[in-house]
Amino acid sequence: MTTILDWPGYRVYRHEIDEAGRTLKLWVRRKRGNRVLICSGCGGRAHKIEEVRQREVRDLPWRKYQAIVHVEYYRIRCPKCGLKVEQVAQLPSKAPFSRDFEDAVGLACESAAARQVARQFGLAASTVRAIDLRYLERWTKSRKKPVLRQMGVDEIFLGKTQKFLTVVSNLETGEPLWFGADRKEETLDEFFRTQLSGMQRSRISAACVDMWEPFTKSILKWVADCRIVFDKFHVMQHANKAVDEVRRAEFFRKGGPMRGLVKGKRWLLLSRWVNLDGKKRQLLNDLFRLNRRMMKAYLLKESLDRLWTYSYERAANRYLNQWIDQLRWQRLEPFKKLAVMLLRHLEGILNYCRVKVPFGVVEAVNGNIKSLLRRGRGYKNLRYLLLKAQRMAVLKTEFVVFRKAA
Numbered sequence: 001m002t003t004i005l006d007w008p009g010y011r012v013y014r015h016e017i018d019e020a021g022r023t024l025k026l027w028v029r030r031k032r033g034n035r036v037l038i039c040s041g042c043g044g045r046a047h048k049i050e051e052v053r054q055r056e057v058r059d060l061p062w063r064k065y066q067a068i069v070h071v072e073y074y075r076i077r078c079p080k081c082g083l084k085v086e087q088v089a090q091l092p093s094k095a096p097f098s099r100d101f102e103d104a105v106g107l108a109c110e111s112a113a114a115r116q117v118a119r120q121f122g123l124a125a126s127t128v129r130a131i132d133l134r135y136l137e138r139w140t141k142s143r144k145k146p147v148l149r150q151m152g153v154d155e156i157f158l159g160k161t162q163k164f165l166t167v168v169s170n171l172e173t174g175e176p177l178w179f180g181a182d183r184k185e186e187t188l189d190e191f192f193r194t195q196l197s198g199m200q201r202s203r204i205s206a207a208c209v210d211m212w213e214p215f216t217k218s219i220l221k222w223v224a225d226c227r228i229v230f231d232k233f234h235v236m237q238h239a240n241k242a243v244d245e246v247r248r249a250e251f252f253r254k255g256g257p258m259r260g261l262v263k264g265k266r267w268l269l270l271s272r273w274v275n276l277d278g279k280k281r282q283l284l285n286d287l288f289r290l291n292r293r294m295m296k297a298y299l300l301k302e303s304l305d306r307l308w309t310y311s312y313e314r315a316a317n318r319y320l321n322q323w324i325d326q327l328r329w330q331r332l333e334p335f336k337k338l339a340v341m342l343l344r345h346l347e348g349i350l351n352y353c354r355v356k357v358p359f360g361v362v363e364a365v366n367g368n369i370k371s372l373l374r375r376g377r378g379y380k381n382l383r384y385l386l387l388k389a390q391r392m393a394v395l396k397t398e399f400v401v402f403r404k405a406a
């Protein structure tokens with residue numbers, strides 16, 4: 001029994017089998033040679049045993065038998081903390097489960113929803129989530145955190161009540177690092193203040209953000225020589241919006257057959273030309289033949305994309321100016337607004353020439369978080385959501401990369 005149970009340093013000294021109830025009860029205590037006592041408060045060594053106690057935990061099943069282990073443990077006198085419970089590897093928390101059992105549940109949670117895991121193990125879904133959270137906390141405590149050199153900051157809209165969530169991520173590893181409620185300058189300030197030392201902050205060389213000013217302000221306040229790079233994805237989203245505004249204006253301006261032609265083309269107009277097959281390109285060409293303004297808008301959006309192919313700031317700047325020159329006499333108001341916005345954020349757009357931050361990571365991290373939120377309702381606890389998303393990024397499971405706009 002001791003061999004099968006395989007708890008290092010512990011031996012089975014009594015057992016009971018209930019065949020009808022399909023349960024196996026085991027009583028275990030320390031092996032004679034196992035004398036090292038560790039304080040659960042400080043992790044230091046203790047020598048004096050004050051009291052012997054017993055706890056009951058559920059362990060991994062033995063074939064069809066549910067295993068319940070009665071563990072003998074000590075209350076000890078720690079030189080630093082006083083009277084404390086000793087630390088036992090197989091007793092990770094006050095909950096009635098062994099560590100092996102919790103690890104099995106946590107592992108199952110990596111590929112299935114809490115509700116399914118609950119059914120599999122015969123537990124309540126809330127219990128499964130609590131076990132999973134402890135499993136993830138143990139994992140994060142034991143791992144080495146990668147250095148933060150390039151950070152991404154973005155927000156997720158959670159809904160009308162919780163509003164926004166600020167998400168800070170490590171662009172090199174593609175994992176989220178921190179969540180903050182709201183998306184104010186102070187929100188991001190809190191990240192820099194509570195999560196990083198001065199040394200860690202000084203290692204950050206670049207930040208990929210959208211054009212949300214509170215974030216940029218906060219970053220430059222805390223990391224003075226950080227290069228801000230505006231996310232291409234977000235800039236292109238603005239370009240797509242401009243195309244859409246032109247489309248809507250044309251729809252209402254022109255009546256009759258033109259309306260029919262513009263109708264239902266929204267998705268087509270927002271797609272990149274390279275991603276369209278011959279039939280869809282033909283549909284767009286039909287539209288462009290009849291409406292020059294739509295064509296111009298589409299070409300402007302498509303050509304803006306090239307701005308991110310330059311390696312020299314001066315060349316990129318020249319390209320952007322040429323692009324803006326094309327707007328003259330076009331009466332494309334949404335694009336004029338876009339041009340003003342691009343010029344206002346010029347430095348952060350051209351910074352990409354010097355620091356090639358990986359675009360798309362921020363969106364992928366966001367996509368993962370959203371898919372977690374969609375799948376389970378158990379993420380009112382933001383700490384749990386963060387650990388779960390981190391674990392996902394490290395395991396590279398379901399890593400959705402959004403390429404549509406970027």
Ligand SMILES: [Zn+2]
Pocket residue numbers: 039040041042043044078079080081082084
């Ligand atoms: Zn102690």
